[in-house]
Amino acid sequence: xxxxxxxxxxxxxxxxxxxxxxxxxxxxxxxxxxxxxxxxxxxxxxxxxxxxxxxxxxxxxxxxxxxxxxxxxxxxxxxxxxxxxxxxxxxxxxxxxxxxxxxxxxxxxxxxxxxxxxxxxxxxxxxxxxxxxxxxxxxxxxxxxxxxxxxxxxxxxxxxxxxxxx
Numbered sequence: 001x002x003x004x005x006x007x008x009x010x011x012x013x014x015x016x017x018x019x020x021x022x023x024x025x026x027x028x029x030x031x032x033x034x035x036x037x038x039x040x041x042x043x044x045x046x047x048x049x050x051x052x053x054x055x056x057x058x059x060x061x062x063x064x065x066x067x068x069x070x071x072x073x074x075x076x077x078x079x080x081x082x083x084x085x086x087x088x089x090x091x092x093x094x095x096x097x098x099x100x101x102x103x104x105x106x107x108x109x110x111x112x113x114x115x116x117x118x119x120x121x122x123x124x125x126x127x128x129x130x131x132x133x134x135x136x137x138x139x140x141x142x143x144x145x146x147x148x149x150x151x152x153x154x155x156x157x158x159x160x161x162x163x164x165x166x
Contacts, residue, residue, distance in 0.1 A: 039070055043069050
């Protein structure tokens with residue numbers, strides 16, 4: 001029994017050493033607040049008090065976001081603030097539904113994602129009145145009418161894909 005305890009003690013010691021050696025490696029990945037540039041600290045100020053307790057992954061994501069923020073024009077920043085404010089006003093159920101739609105979009109093939117982005121750009125370039133009229137028309141459609149519309153659109157897209165190009 002003494003030899004088994006000795007073997008177990010060796011395993012415990014090896015595990016303890018592994019954990020202690022792994023800890024500094026994780027700490028090296030952490031980003032100390034003082035390592036952030038002055039402009040990053042300004043953008044990330046709301047996170048300062050709990051920065052050190054955040055996961056390294058979250059710190060890196062926030063730092064990347066701060067970099068994107070710094071590259072934005074004043075108009076882009078204003079738009080981002082408006083979008084964030086709208087997000088804050090959503091109910092938890094609405095946020096969950098939007099996250100699910102986003103994940104569904106991300107699971108689509110890249111070509112389909114690009115088609116959807118192109119259609120959104122087209123839609124957003126329409127005058128506000130036209131966009132509103134199209135939204136109302138869609139809202140007033142029955143589920144059957146919506147599906148018929150989608151099917152007709154799919155058929156048009158397939159037809160265009162098979163047409164010879166010059």
